[in-house]
Amino acid sequence: MQNKRAKFGRDGFIKIDSLLSMDEVEVLRSIYDELLQDRTKTGLLRSDLAGSGDGSDKKVERITQIMRPSTIEPRLQENSAYNMALQWAKDLLGSDMELDFDMLINKAPHTNTPTPWHQDAAYWINLPDKRAASCWIALDDVFEENGCMWFIPKKEGESIHPHKNLPNGGALYCETDTKNAKSIPLNPGGCTFHDGFTLHFSQGNTTETQRRALILNFRPQKMIELERAQGVDHTGERKSRNN
Template sequence: MKDLFLKNGYAKLDRLIPNSEVENLRVLYDELLQDKERTLGLRSDLGGGEGGTVEKITQIMRPSMVEPKLLETISYLLALDHVKDMLGEDMELDFDMLINKAPHTNTPTPWHQDAAYWIKMPDKRSASCWIALDEVYEENGCMWFIPKDGDTILPHKHYTEGGALHCETDAINAECIPLKPGGCTFHDGFTLHYSRGNTTDSQRRALILNFRPKAMIQLEREQGVDHTGERKVRNK
């Protein structure tokens, strides 16, 4: 997995956490999805649907600040162990987030690079662990990746007003990564990725944990970046 991650910018792990942990995370996850009061200020619609009756792509940033029980689960520790193995012992959790695609919303997450959202950092090591809490496949929004080609950031802009960033890219080499609950992918901040909209009867729940070197987290905080607030292009 380490070799694939370093070569392509992404890798798949069929099983990160056991089913018992998946069930525990689902309970905490659904409570946060339903509690708009506690998640106020951290919650938005990546699909650009603010103010609508249904959130197409619910994003809750830094959920463990609202629900510290998340940090007590083994998912954070196991993901960090893999990231340290791939990128070094100085890697730490920078931020976490929940991204849910509601049933029949059919709203894609467009092609983008996560690094477009971040400030420029001298140490570019990063890894996002995308943990599936449901079975994920093409029709409900599993991840697609394009093998990374260096650390170049393509021009990004908002896909919809207030929604996710996106960039134009040739997706001919894109790979679809279906997962069972408890499986995960790891991807680099410069790796292009995308997911289709959810056209099924159920939710597509994902917990995402982002890791980077401790010194770079300190640099972000010194510049006022805590991964809450407005979505915008910071790394041009």
Template sequence: MENIRSEFIKDGFVKIDTLLSIKEVESLQAIYDELLTEKEKTRHLRSDLAGGDGFDSRKIERITQIMRPSTVLPELLKHKAYKVALQWAKDLLGDDMELDFDMMINKAPNTNAETPWHQDAAYWIAMPDKRSASCWIALDEVFEENGCMWFIPKKEKNDILPHKNLPNGGALYCETKADNAESIPLSPGGCTFHDGHTLHFSKGNSTEFQRRALILNFRPKKMIELEREQGVDHTGQRKQRT
């Protein structure tokens, strides 16, 4: 465990080959697919990271993002994924780590829309304790052609770069050199952890199948309380906050 923790602290990300069993993945897939089809119940939490109006029935959501899905289906919080990922977050960054928010990101088949290079911390308010860990759980076989994660190993000091929005309400993105970027293929039930300052990216999905991912974001309990005091619940507009 200490080697994994050291790798996470040094590089800003780490790969865990098996977080969940296939049965546990299958139970998550069923819940996930239910939420994907529940456009009315998730309307206030749902958007297309590729930009554009994801609610037009004539259009396809290329990169569906659903923030805080457990507020729509609270049973998600009882799934083993949340318990196991939390323990990993505590092992990586300390016993005061707690779940801040969850998120679903699905790349639809044959859409080929990239998630551009960005740092998650660009979305967040400035906090005195910057520890964070985002657990990106693969619910499908993920590889370069359908949108696996790519990371740039962290430098000693990773400042938050200037970010802009993609057109029509799309994701934040930044300009960066990606010469030393590493792609991280995963099997269903595998995951990565990365911190908020780590630059990451994923290619579009050029295959005939979905690329489903559940993301669980952890930070110190006191920092979550600070966010909530300032009205931040991770359901609002995407913009650079820092």
């Protein structure tokens, strides 16, 4: 753990080969697929990170994002993923870390739509305590061709780059030098952790199957309370808040 904590502090990300058993992954896959198919239940929490405006078929979500899925499907938090990831977050950043929000991000087959380079902190309000960790859990084999994560090791004192939105409500993106970028393939049940200032990206899915990921985001309990007091619950309009 000491080596992982040091690497996380230095580079801004780590890889954990196995967070969950295949039995736990299968349970999550079943719930995940139910939510993907139920557009009524997920409607107000659901969007396409790819945005629109390129002439593509709008009936196909290329990068489906469902924010805070555990608020509409409590079975998710019964899975050990939430407790296991929380313990890692506490070990990495301190005992006051708690779950801020969760989300599902799925890349549909043959959509070949990248998630652009960005920093998560660009989405968040400016908080006095900057500690945060996002746990990206693979529910499928993930590799470059279907959209595994890529990271650029963080520089000391890394600041937030200027971000813009993709057209029509799409994801935030920024320009950056990618020569030191590293891809992180994972087996089902493996995960990465990264902090809010670490630049990351994933290629589009060119394969015949989904690329399903569950993301759990952690920060200090007092900062969660401060967010909520300012009306931030990680739903609603997607925009840059912290450039």
